[in-house]
Amino acid sequence: MSFKIDRGLFKYDFIDHHAVLCVPVDADVKDIRKRYLQIARHLHPDSSITESPQQKQLGNELLSKLVNPAYEKLSHERTRAEYILILSQMGKRLVQEPTTVELKTDLARQLAGANNIDHFYRSAIAKLAQTQYDSLEQVLQVIAQVxxxxxxxxxxxxxxxPAQSQPKVNSGTSKPDTAKQTPPAPPPALPKEDSVVEQYVRRAQSLIEKNQFAQAKVELQEALKLEPKNSRCHSLIAMVYLRQNQLKMAKIHFENALKLDPNDQTALQWKPKIDKALGQQPTDQKVTSSPNNGDKQPDKSGSGGLFGGLFGGKKK
Known part of the structure; x- marks a missing residue:
C-alpha cells in the first residue's frame, strides 16, 4: 500500500506527524504518548485477533511506517524542538507568500472562517481522533483531512x-456567490514584524506554562532573530534558561534585557540571584538574599540550590 499524501501540510514536502497521530500541533508529550498508545494497541497484530490476515498486515504497516516514526519524532525533546521550529517557519512562509491554499474538506473551510479558531480546531481534531483508525483503508484520507x-x-x-489574514481558499467546486461579496480589495498587507514577534512570545509563554522549555526557547530564538533588541524576549528566554539550570545563559540574557530596559522587573529580580549562585558579586545591582544561607558554597552548576530552592523547594 502506498502511503503518499498530497494534501494539507504534506503538499509542501512536509511529513505531518501530528496528523498521523491526530493530535493538535501544540500537543504536549504526555498527550502525544497517550494517543500513540491508543493507536498502537489498535493496530498491533496481536491485539486484532478477529481481523483478517490482510487487515493485520495493513495495520502493522501503518504502525511501522507512519505511527511509530511520528511518535519517535514528537516524543524526543531534541527532534521535537527541531520539528516545531520547521513547522513555525513554514507557517510564517505560507503567510508571506501570496499563494492560494486549496482546501478539500468542509471542516478545513469552516476553520478558515471560524471566529474561535482554537475551540473549533481542537474539537474537530478530537472528533476525528475517535474513528481515525477504525477503517484502515480510509486512514490516509483522514490523515489528509487532519x-x-x-x-x-x-x-x-x-x-x-482578522478576516483579512485568513488563508485564501479555493474549494474547487463552485463559484462564490458574488451577490453577497463586497467589491474586490487589494491584497492584505503582510503582518508587521512586531505582530509576528508577539505571536512567538504568546506561544512561548503558553509553552513555559506547560513546562515545555525546549519548545519555548525555539519560539523565543525565532522572535529574537526578528527583534534582537526586544528586552521582553531576552527576559523571557533568560527565564527559560534559568528553568533549565543553564545559569550562565540566563545571566547573559538578563544582562541584555537590562541594557535594553533598565527597569525590567524580571531581570532586576533574578540577575542578582544568578550572580550569587555563580559566585560573582553583581557590579551595579544590590543583592537581596536570605540571611539563612549560612556559609554554604553557591551551587555553580546551576542545579540544586538556586533552581531547587527558588522553583521546586519547600518553604521553611
Missing amino acids: SELNLVYLIRSVAGT
Missing part, C-alpha cells in the same frame, strides 16, 4: 485572526 486542519490553524495562528 493535515488540512493543521495547515489552516498554522496559517491563522501566525497571521492572526
Whole structure:
C-alpha cells in the first residue's frame, strides 16, 4: 500500500506527524504518548485477533511506517524542538507568500472562517481522533483531512485572526456567490514584524506554562532573530534558561534585557540571584538574599540550590 499524501501540510514536502497521530500541533508529550498508545494497541497484530490476515498486515504497516516514526519524532525533546521550529517557519512562509491554499474538506473551510479558531480546531481534531483508525483503508484520507486542519490553524495562528489574514481558499467546486461579496480589495498587507514577534512570545509563554522549555526557547530564538533588541524576549528566554539550570545563559540574557530596559522587573529580580549562585558579586545591582544561607558554597552548576530552592523547594 502506498502511503503518499498530497494534501494539507504534506503538499509542501512536509511529513505531518501530528496528523498521523491526530493530535493538535501544540500537543504536549504526555498527550502525544497517550494517543500513540491508543493507536498502537489498535493496530498491533496481536491485539486484532478477529481481523483478517490482510487487515493485520495493513495495520502493522501503518504502525511501522507512519505511527511509530511520528511518535519517535514528537516524543524526543531534541527532534521535537527541531520539528516545531520547521513547522513555525513554514507557517510564517505560507503567510508571506501570496499563494492560494486549496482546501478539500468542509471542516478545513469552516476553520478558515471560524471566529474561535482554537475551540473549533481542537474539537474537530478530537472528533476525528475517535474513528481515525477504525477503517484502515480510509486512514490516509483522514490523515489528509487532519493535515488540512493543521495547515489552516498554522496559517491563522501566525497571521492572526482578522478576516483579512485568513488563508485564501479555493474549494474547487463552485463559484462564490458574488451577490453577497463586497467589491474586490487589494491584497492584505503582510503582518508587521512586531505582530509576528508577539505571536512567538504568546506561544512561548503558553509553552513555559506547560513546562515545555525546549519548545519555548525555539519560539523565543525565532522572535529574537526578528527583534534582537526586544528586552521582553531576552527576559523571557533568560527565564527559560534559568528553568533549565543553564545559569550562565540566563545571566547573559538578563544582562541584555537590562541594557535594553533598565527597569525590567524580571531581570532586576533574578540577575542578582544568578550572580550569587555563580559566585560573582553583581557590579551595579544590590543583592537581596536570605540571611539563612549560612556559609554554604553557591551551587555553580546551576542545579540544586538556586533552581531547587527558588522553583521546586519547600518553604521553611
